[in-house]
Amino acid sequence: MLNKGVTLWFTGLSGSGKTTIARAIERRLKASGCRVEILDGDIVRTNLSKGLTFSKEDRDINIRRVGFVANLLSRNGVIVMVAAISPYREIRDEVRSMTENFMEVYVNAPLEVCESRDVKGLYAKARAGTIKGFTGIDDPYEEPLDADVTCYTALESVEESAAKVVAQMESLGLVPVVQSVNGRQ
């Protein structure tokens, strides 16, 4: 099925659930024949930005690169989901301004919740001081002021969050309206 491309930009703390929600959306969209790619922060760091640090300057360079690749894909009809902490508002807005069909998805969970999940063990290292400049601990996270969708992952299930995002895409005409698992048209 042909579809317009779009860049879904998931921003939020480490452990907030960005990639998990993206994977749930991927399953839904692939089932309706859409072309989908997930650009996960870790994969991108490995393949596009090895050697960059987590300084503000290097984080911004990394985000610009991801934005460049997302735009290449989305202008060719791919639904691209970027899952990257992307803590700085200004660079997110820069990427938005250079990307057609951009949706910002704020994956919002309290720091305490993200830290208690600590899937990658990074919060423990940040608290111990073995990782410096960790977002939420000793580096700022600038919340979106006007996200297209906000997912509250401490309150919603993954499927609820995914459904909200897909509904917003449908309402913007970015994907065809499809029969969901709950029978919603």
Add this chain to the structure above:
Amino acid sequence: MLNKGVTLWFTGLSGSGKTTIARAIERRLKASGCRVEILDGDIVRTNLSKGLTFSKEDRDINIRRVGFVANLLSRNGVIVMVAAISPYREIRDEVRSMTENFMEVYVNAPLEVCESRDVKGLYAKARAGTIKGFTGIDDPYEEPLDADVTCYTALESVEESAAKVVAQMESLGLVPVVQSVNGRQ
């Protein structure tokens, strides 16, 4: 029109005609409804690899990044044309091995011809020693041993070279056979 994705990798000296041939192919393929992207060496350096030098190590990192992006696009049905000197055989072979539907196009012109064109004025700078490590002057170019297509741009017109590449893509079933400007089916 839907089409399989493919990565066309143009390798050759600076000034050999890589981007020029890619643009000519782009015109042909877009006219038949294909999705096409050109990843030009200069654009890629700006957007993915700013800060990298032209040392062998950094060139290899750059080529791996381009390969990563080309693969993302081609697996989503895009015909990607990479136009990058990519002087080292081993890294070209590495990219080939990680990319489905990969075609290596050797854009072959004698150094003297490329140097006499000197579109960007780089050969003059390399001869003057103000640019170091310039391919063909004081850095090696390793010719492909088994390119899928070789374009001899000192002997062929741009359109002749482009037609050879498109014919090879057609014969491999990578693009639909289309009416060319010369009436070839």
